[in-house]
Amino acid sequence: MLRRSVLGMLAAGATVGPALAQGDDWAKVVEAARKEGKLVIYTASIGSPFHKTVINAFEQKYGIQVELLEARASEVRERVRVEQSAGRFLGDIHHNGSTTTWLMTRDGNFQPHGPIPNIKNIVPPYDADDIRVPAEVISYCLMVNRNLVKPADEPKSWKDILDPRWTGKILSDDYRALGGGAVLFVVMYDTFGKEFVEKLAAQKPVFSRDIQNSERRVARGEFPLYIPFSLQDYNNLKGLPVKPIVPIEGRPYVRFDLTVLKNAPRPNAARLFINHYLEPDSQIVFANAGYNPVVKGVVEKTVEEIRPLLATKALGTTVPERQDAMLELAKQIFK
C-alpha cells in the first residue's frame, strides 16, 4: 500500500510543478528558489526559538521570505489534507513527527523532494528516502528533582524506576495517547518486554498531558521523578533544581521529518530550505538546544554541558505501523 502510494507520487512528481529534474546543477535550484522569493512552512514544532534561528539564517542567506504556520501535529495534518482535497496548494514544506509524516506519506500528501546535496551527510540510525528527510531528533530521558533525590538514589537504569521507592512518585506523560509517553511505552516494551511495562503500571505513575506544566511540577517538588523528559526542554528549566539523566541502556527518541508538500507552489525554495536545514551550522543550533542532530560531525561540536547526553546510545523509537495497537495495549495495562 505504502509502496504503491510512494511510486504513484514519484510518477506524479515528474509532472507537477516547476521543480527541476534530477541531476540539474544545484546552482540552478538556488537561482530558481530565489526567483520564487517565498516559502510557506507548516510545522508541528510550536513556538520553537531554534526553528526561528534557522529560518532567520535562511532568509538572510538567500533573501527568501519564510512564512510559518504552527499548529499541533494532528491539526497540521488535517489542514494539509483539507486544503489539498479542496485544491488549495498553499504550503511548501511540512515539518512534523515521524508517525504523522508516515501517515501523511501513505495518504499521498507529499511529493518527492528530488536531489538534495546534504542528504549524504545524514548518519544512522536516521535515514532519508525520496519523500522524507530527517530534520532533528527529540531524545527522551528521566528527570529528577535534585532537592528530593540524592545523587546516590538517582536511577541509573530504566529498570531502576521499578524500585518500590518510586511507587506513586512518578509523574509521567500518558502512555495511552500519542506523544512522548507513547514513545517511551513502545521502546520499553520492545527493549524489556511486557513484564517491565506491567511492573511499571504497578508503580502507579500519575499521568498528565501538559508536559511543560508537568516539568514545573517536578521542579516545585510535587513529584521527585518525571518520565519521559524531552532533553531539549532542559533549556527552559536551567536554574531550577532538576537534572536530566540518560539511563545506561540509552535514550528512546522520535524523529522530526521534513517533506515537500504535494503541488508545492515553490518547490525549489523547499529543496533549498531542506538543504539549509541539514547544514552543520543549522544542526548545531538544534544540538546545543538538546535535540540530537541528524548529520555527521555535529555532536562533537556541541556545548560541553549537553554533549555527553547527546552522545548516548539511541535505544529505539516508535513504529508507525504498530502505533494504534500499542496505544490499545497501553490502555489495557494502564487502566
Next chain:
Amino acid sequence: MGSATLEERPDRVTVAANFPERTVLFGGLRRHGRLFGMGALILILCFLTLYPMVMLLYGSLHSTPPGIPGEFNLDGYAGLASAENLVVLANTVGISLVKTILSLALAILLAWIIARTDTPGRGVLEVLITLPFFIPPILTATAWAMLGNAQVGTINLVWRWLTGSESTLVDVYSYGGVIWHMMQYSTPFIFLFVVDAFRAMDPSLEESSRMSGATRWQTFWRITLALMLPVTTSAFILSFIRGMESFESAVFFGTPVGINVITTTIYNSITQRAQPDYQSATALGFAAMALMFLLLVLQGRLLRGRSFTTVTGKGYSPNVMRLGSMRWVTFAVCIAFFILTVALPIGQLLLSSFFRFFGFYEADMLTLDHYRSVWENSSFWRAFGNTMLLGVVGATVTMALGGIVAYITTRTRWRGRRLIDVLAWLPWMMPGMVLGIGFLWGFAILPHAIPIYGTLWALLLAYVALGTPVAVRVTSAAYQQIATDIEECSRVHGAGWWQTLGRILIALAWPAFAVGWVLIFFGIMRELSASILLYAPGTEVLSVVMLKMWVSGKPEEVSVIGLAMLVLVLVFRWVQLKFIKKRISTL
C-alpha cells in the same frame, strides 16, 4: 422613562389617513421587505451555523473525513454505546450540573448584593468579582495547581504550618478541583447576565407584594426571582451547556486522576491517536448536542405563556435595600469571593510574572525579562492588532445580528422566527473543538473565488457564529423585560421598525447590549479551538500566540499577556459602569 425617547411624527399618521391606497402599497412593500429581510437573515445564519454543522454531520456519518473516499455508516454513533462512554456522560452531566447550580446560587446572591442593596463599595466590587471570567483558563489552572496541589500547594503548606497536622486540606486534582475551577468562570458569567436584570426590576411589584403581607423572603422568592426566570434559566442553560463543553478544567485537574468528560474524550479521538477518529468525535459532539437541545425544549416549556415584564411605559426608579449593619456582612461575602477567585490566583500570576520561574520566589530570580520579552515580540503585537480588530468588529457585528434575531424571536410573531432562533443557537451546542473542524472543512471547500479561507474573514465569520448564541440570549432576556406598550406607543407615534428597534428597545436594553458586547469581545480574545485551525501566516491572533508561548515553555510570558488582558477588562468595565451610573442615578 420610555416616552422621553419618542418622537412625534404627525405627518405620517395624516398621510396614512388621507391616502389609504398608498398605505396598502407601502404595506405590501413592507411585507415584501420583511420577507426579504427574513430570507436574508435565514441565509446568513444558515451559512454561519448550519453550514459547518452539515459538514460535521457528514463527518459523523462517513467513515472518512470530507475529501477522502469512504462509505456512509453509523459506526460513529454505534461506538458511543459503551460502558466507558456512559461513565464519561455521567461525569460530564454531573460535574456541569453541580457547578452550574452552585454558580447560579452564588451569582444571584452577588448580583442582588451589587444591584439591590446599599453594600459599601459595590461599584468597585462589581468590576472586581467579574475579573476571573476574563483570564485565560490555563493561567488560573496553573495558579490553582500551585495553590492547591496535595503535596506542596501553598494552601496545604499554610494549613500544615498552622495546625501542625500532616493532612491535606485541599487537592485540586479531584472532582472538587474541576468543579471549583469551572465555577470561577461560570459565576461571573451568570453574574454578568443577571445583574442588569436585577437593576431593571420595577420595585413597585415588590412593594405591592410587601404591602399585601408577604415577608421579605416570600417577596424575593415569589416576585423577584420569579420575574427573573427568563434571565436565570437562560444563564443556567448557557452555563450548563458551557460546562458540558468545558475542556481546560477537566484536562488540567481531571485527566491526571482518571476523570474523563466528553471534551477530553473528543480531544483524545482527534489528537491522541495515530489515526485521528473524526467520525467518533463528531458523533459524540452530536450526541452531546441532542442532550443540550432537550434542555432548550425544557426551558421553552418552563417559560411558555408567562409574562416577565418589568420595564413598562410607567416611570420607575430602581431602589436599593437598606441593610443597616448587615451591609458589612454582604460586603464580606463579596470580599471573600474576590479573595478566593481573584486575589489568590491573580496574585500568584502577578507575583510570578516578576520572577524568572513561575512559583520560585527567590531574590536572585527577580526579573522584568518576561515583560521585556513580550514587549519586544513582534508576533505578539501583530496578533494583538489582529485580535483587537476582530474583537471590536466581531463583537459589534455579533451584537447587531443577535439583537435583530432576539427582536424577531421575542417581539414578533413572524413566520420563521423559531427557525432563526434554533439556527442562532446551534454553535453553542457543539463543543468548540469539533465546531472548529466544521469551519475548517466548510471554508476550505468554498469556491476559490470567495476569499474567505486563509484570511481574517474566516476568523471573523467563525467568531460571529460562536458569539451569536450569547448575543441572542443576552438581548432576548432584556427584551422580555420590556413591556410591549412602549413599543406600540412608538409605532403609533409614527416611528418605523428600525427607529423603534434603535430608539426604544436598544435604548432600554443597552446595558444588556454592553454586557453582551464585552462577553463576546473577550470570548474572541480567548477563542482557540477554531482560531488554531483557521489562522494563516499573517493572521495570527492572541490565543494562538499564547498557545505557542505555553507549549514552548514560557508560562511566565503567558501570564504577562493574561495580566495585560485584565487591565483591558478593567478599562472596559469601568467605562461601561460609568455609563450605567450616569443613566441610573440612584445607583
